[in-house]
Amino acid sequence: MTSSVPRAKMKAHDNKEDATMRSQGWYGGEGRDPFIHRAWMRRGVPDHAFDGRPQIAIANTASDLTPCNMHLNEVAEYVKQGVWEAGGVPVNLPVVSLGETLVKPTAMLWRNMAAMSIEEMLRANPIDAAVLLGGCDKTIPALLMGAASVDLPAVVVPGGPMLNGYFRGERSGCGTGVWQLSEEVRAGTLPAEEFERFDKQMVRSKGHCNTMGTASTMGLMAEALGMTIPGVAGTPAPDSRLLEAAHASGRLAVELAREQRTISQVITKESFHNAIIALAAIGGSTNAVVHLLAIAGRLGIDLTLEDFDRIGGAVPLLVNLQPSGSYLMEDLFRAGGFLAVLDQVTDLLDPDANTVLGQPLTSFLGGHTVWDRDVISLRENPLQDEAGIAVLRGNLAPRGAVIKPSAASPELLTHTGRAIVFDSIEDFHARIDDPDLDVDASSVLVLRGCGPKGYPGMPEVANTPLPPKLLREGVRDMVRISDGRMSGTAYGTVVLHVAPEAASPGSVLGLVQDGDLISLDVPNRKLELLVSAEELEARKPAYRLVSEFAKADRGWQQLYIEHVQGADTGADLDFLVGSSGSEVTRESH
Incomplete structure (x- = not known):
């Protein structure tokens, strides 16, 4: 992983009114309705904010009740800086957030509701593009499902994993360590009091689970689908490079709006091919199967269970992370990151699958050094020969x-x-x-x-x-x-x-x-x-x-x-399958 993130090739723009911006359906022209829309949004915003500049929603799943996403308000501030710098107008849009560890009976019950609410808020508001901030398990799938249904330009910024956890001086991942040690308590081989003291050693920083659990997997899946700036997914939440990436993603969102490069132009059937290859190579969560099927369904892409076995079944396991291995997400980032893993399986990837930068994912591969081969195995010496779901x-x-x-x-x-x-x-x-x-x-x-x-x-x-x-x-x-x-x-x-x-x-x-x-x-x-x-x-x-x-x-x-x-x-609702677009059919006043 390099210390900088790829930059979008920003085109010169004179910032004069751009009537092609979707938001001009609210702010453009004369009369009562545009006046109301502009007036209520001023609140210190300069006049030129409404001259056709792209309006960028920051779909923000920050919540104190979603502990893994608590830091996303800070990330959002860096997104805002990037949007302003590129000539856009950022607007914070808090959306439904689901905390995996707290919500009862299960966060999965509300994934589709969160996706529906995100879809409707993106469609209902004067928004030209969106930056999707997620981390905890259901938040990135819900963001992608909702945004895909509206089919606006969008880019994902994953919130990133927490730092390594430790127990008795050895790495112990949140989640995986809980399952292991709680069984030792039940077996009578670990005192319950010692297990109780594990929590502060397990969760040491902001960020989502540090194992290759669903949160880490879906962050990497967003990158494999082409929806992040390549090299960003897997950046630890406390790492300053995440904030750099947030700034760059804000800049990119403005360019996406001007180019009108929508999600359906980025995520194609070929993108899911690459995600399935990546899922096997990283030893990713089985929950990714349900989420990828649901995202594909929103886009009308024919993805089936058989595709996971056909495409990923023979792919080798290259990442030695818990629960399938020994290390944690901080180690993966240190060892070379997600792109170093994809380098090992480039020949299996579809070269036509696009990214939000308008270039194929494979164009960002090649030359990524694996710094620790115990964390990332080379293709010729995998941890397992066939590791796909x-x-x-x-x-x-x-x-x-x-x-x-x-x-x-x-x-x-x-x-x-x-x-x-x-x-x-x-x-x-x-x-x-x-x-x-x-x-x-x-x-x-x-x-x-x-x-x-x-x-x-x-x-x-x-x-x-x-x-x-x-x-x-x-x-x-x-x-x-x-x-x-x-x-x-x-x-x-x-x-x-x-x-x-x-x-x-x-x-x-x-x-x-x-x-x-x-x-x-x-x-x-x-x-x-x-x-x-x-x-x-x-x-x-x-x-x-x-x-x-x-x-x-x-x-x-x-x-x-x-x-x-x-x-x-994909366990989606039957009436939500398929993209319905961003058109608003009724006037507001």
Whole structure:
């Protein structure tokens, strides 16, 4: 990673009125309405702010209740400086922010709502381009989904990861360390008091999770899609180079508005090809699958689960970061950054995929030094030969399920065991610690009722804790299967996003019973319930399962349950698929 960021080639502009600016539909011309729009926006803004200069919205997800994004107000100030310098007018636009660690029942329930609100605010206001400030897991996907639906010019500034965490003198990543150490507490090998003292060592600075979790992954995915200035994603939040990049992104947003280079001109099917390659090479979060499918859906791009396996299945793992490895995001940046990783797989990337700078992503590759080969492996010596997200099919998941082989135990990738079924996360918590639970290391833990409709919102609960009696025997991984998600910071042999979910009519997942044999065969992409079709035809979902499905009679939850699609298509709302553009059809006065 160099100390500077690529600059847009800024064209000379005389700053005279530009009638092509979308904002001139509000501010341009004479009469009552333009007068009202200008008058209410003055508040110390100079007269020439309304002469056709690009109006740049800073879609800002800063919130004290989204701790990972708390610093984005500072980032926004540097964006503003860049916008003014380039001749534009910056306007701060706070948008819905979702804090992954705080929001109940799950932030995923509101990703689509956040995207919808962002879309409507960008469309409703006099905005010519947007700078999208996100960090925590759902904020970058929601920003990209909403902005893609409006199809304005836009650029992403990821908020960046926090500094490395430590425990007992060794690196310990937020999220991953929690999963590891909490299991040691349950096993009786770590005192609870010592675990409690871990928090200040784990979260040492501003920024999002420092593992290759969903937040880090989606920041890098934004860059792989061409939506950041190349080289920016992965910059640690406390690093001054992030503020430099924010300034440059503000300047670039003005140029994007003048060029009218919209998101649909940047993100194409080829862009998703590159994102899938990158996702495998970095050992990224399985949640990226759901988010990329949803972003593609907003743009009307035909992206499927099969594309993830077809494109990324044979890509080597090159990044040695937790939860698939040993290091953290600060180390990745120090070792050469995301572009140094992409250098290793340039031949696999699509050379036509564009960036916000108007040049192909591959044009920024070549010559990026890997400074620490223990953090970033060279292509000829990968951490794993094939590390892409694996898509499984079979009678248990006819519409697909996913698993992250790089975070799984190799010996469990081919496994047959008897099912231990939990009909909700509450059922799981009530029984998993029972010493009389009929479970052994070969069992398959099945957690259902956690899909988009069933929960609702598809929570990150699939990486379930193991039974204490097995932990005491030294067991640290088991095959787990769920229609829910797991944190990108988590690890284990966990089959996720089973579709159709248990709450969907005809779901085989909803028919599994204790003792049924389940066969997992990741090399051959199979997930099978070893029960005859005749037996399954005679079964009905258990009352305990059905009684736990989400029920809502008002508000967002009702709208969500009625319209959410399956995980296999991105879990977006059916009426939000496809871009509807930026046109405002009614006058305001």
